[in-house]
Each structure stands twice: as structure tokens, then as C-alpha cells.
Amino acid sequence: MHRRAWSDLTRKYLAAPPHAVSKLRVVVTGKVGATVHNRVVNATAAVSVIAAVITGCSSESHAGVEARTIKVLINGSDTGHHLVDCTQVRWLWTLKTLTDDPGLTAQVETGGDIVAKLVQINNIGGFTGTFGQDITGAAQASFRNGTFKVVGTAVGWYHDKPGERSSARFEIITAC
Secondary structure, X not given: OOXXXXXXXXXXXXXXXXXXXXXXXXXXXXXXXXXXXXXXXXXXXHHHHHHHHHHHHOOOOOOOOOOEXXXXXXXXXXXXXXXXXXXXXXXXXXXXXXXXXXXXXXXXEOOOOOEEEEEEEEEEXXXXXXXXXXXXXXXXXXXXXXXXXXXXXXXXXXXOEEEEEXXXXXXXXXXX
16 A cells, blocks of 8 residues: 555544544555556554554553453462453442453442442352342452452352352452
């Protein structure tokens, strides 16, 4: 593609509203022998390359792209790090692993006092159980230097004894 075509494409892409980018197309003319071929090239790939170059040169941090992990201990045993998604709606943070099994969901309220609201553990360290504020189990939460820590007890069962109601001590640590 000639430089002029690239600069025209770049100018059109940067000026186009987001909903129009997928419809942006470029016509490239080239000669093969004596025959002229008109090829319609979908600009999506070219636009993706341009966007990647622009983004790669940016000095901004892109928090949505970074992989975050959550460390989970069950009864003091480290179950490893799990990929986690952190979302916030007003004062309520939801920490959810990217996999459901094994996985967990935790909710922490940060308006004023830091309060553990919910922890749902699914097959982590062989345990499945729940903590729910004022419902079942007990937990405390803290937020220091950008790191959440939730420590408590969940009620549920161990997968090797699914018929027996039991409890497990958990510790959850992540930086969101």
C-alpha cells in the first residue's frame, strides 16, 4: 500500500466515529502484467495495526489489559494464584475469578468502613462454600496500599465428603 493510501486511511480512521470504523473500506489498485486488478481490502486489519501501534506508543497504563491475580488460601494451604476480574459499582467491589470451577466471587464494600459482604468459593482447595454478611460464616476485609484482603470462615462442604456440612477458613488477597 502506498504512503498516501496509508495516510488517507489513517486520517479517515482517526476522523471516523467508532460505529463507522467497521464499515470503513479502502480500494487499492495494482498492476499485474498488463491487467489491472481492483482489490477491495477490508480496512479492519489495517486499522487494528494502526491502533496497536498507537496504543503501543502510549505511556498510559491500560488496567483493563493487565492480567490480575488473586491469591487464595483454604485452611492455611495456598491454592495458588487465579486470574481475577475486579469491578466497582459505587462503593461495592466485586472480585471474580475468570473461571467458575475452580473459582470464587467476593464482594467488598469500601464506603467508610471496609466490609466483607459476600464470598462464594467453588471447588478451591477441594472446598465449596459461602460467607454471607449477616447470613452465614464470618469475615473481615481490609484495603491497604491498593490491596484487598478478606479473611474469614465459609460454610459448605469438602468434595471428598459432599454429604457432610463443614466449614473452612479462607484468606483472599488481590490488588485491583
